[in-house]
Amino acid sequence: MNVPAIEVEHLYKSYGALTAVHDLCFTVAGSTCFSFLGPNGAGKTTMMKVLYGKAEADRSSETRMQVFGFDPRRDQLRIKTLSGVVPQENSLDVELNVQQNLRIFADFYGIPRRQSAERIEWLLEFMELRDRRSARVRELSGGMKRRLVIARALLNDPALLILDEPTTGLDPQVRQLIWDKLRSLKREGVTILLTTHYMDEAFQIADTVLIMDKGHKVLEGAPQQLLEQHIEKNVLELTRPSQAARLRQLLDGVRSDTSDERVLYYSSNIELLQAAAGQLEPGDYYLRQTNLEDLFLKSTGRRLNELQ
Incomplete structure (x- = not known):
């Protein structure tokens, strides 16, 4: 050590x-x-x-x-x-x-x-x-x-x-x-x-x-340990917040955040997020793994690029 x-x-x-x-x-x-x-x-x-x-x-x-x-x-x-x-x-x-x-x-x-x-x-x-x-x-x-x-x-x-x-x-x-x-x-x-x-x-x-x-x-x-211990593994990021209504029933109970006119759904169940993405048009969403910026948003309610 x-x-x-x-x-x-x-x-x-x-x-x-x-x-x-x-x-x-x-x-x-x-x-x-x-x-x-x-x-x-x-x-x-x-x-x-x-x-x-x-x-x-x-x-x-x-x-x-x-x-x-x-x-x-x-x-x-x-x-x-x-x-x-x-x-x-x-x-x-x-x-x-x-x-x-x-x-x-x-x-x-x-x-x-x-x-x-x-x-x-x-x-x-x-x-x-x-x-x-x-x-x-x-x-x-x-x-x-x-x-x-x-x-x-x-x-x-x-x-x-x-x-x-x-x-x-x-x-x-x-x-x-x-x-x-x-x-x-x-x-x-x-x-x-x-x-x-x-x-x-x-x-x-x-x-x-x-x-x-x-x-x-x-x-x-x-870094990787922080992600594994403190936040879900995947996020579905909607670039058009108006599309969130289409997913309300499927993603009921899934943690979400709104930031910079985007809606983000977090889950370690990748199949669930993939199913939700299948109801959207290409270009209306990103499906990716979570990162430290997501963790900061979850922990503070704000994004890393916000001024204090």
Whole structure:
């Protein structure tokens, strides 16, 4: 069993009357990916900032925190030397080229020039930016900028990589590339802490998912295990809510939800949902397995893409 890399007990964080994080408890095993899944405003980013010392937790006698044995309230510098951070915003120097951006941060970390040159070469290769090393940042696509920010976060060879919404706004091909790189880093022993509002991102790369809503923990566990334990296996999604009346008798007693002008029927009885789908016109429905977004809707009554 992996030794815990991060342990948090009873974490609170408020901004005036606004409670951003309320009584949050979790443990992250070393060399795993732990994902915080929730909509914007759920408290994910605030919690991350507390862990790497950019924000201070509320004072509470209950609170206990350790990151590789160090307390974020007292040992911020030690934790920062062990960590690499990918914030939501890229914050790159757009007039410098790719290699220059990395060299500046290597100097900031105090990495000797010969060592940093080797590290930069490896990172350019690893993040597939080698042929763009001399390109100015303002000339890069959004996906290339994001890969550069991840490379920058890896300059100090961190034991902990913290990523805040790393693939927001990127196309599916770039997202998949970044997921592949994160899987590779995890295999090399890096512990990954990830926030996302993309259910497929959490499902694809996380060993453990903590679902957050309005600063509270809703559910926690392995993605597939959460689905198996907390929600029906299948969902019939009607794209025309008016068709629901045709299914009322057949699907009597089946749990349903209405969201974004769609009606969703949930059941582990696939034959029943197939029979219901047979009464509809093609294009009026989707029959699929449930996912983490369905679970979030069931647990909170809202969808992941809703603003808070």
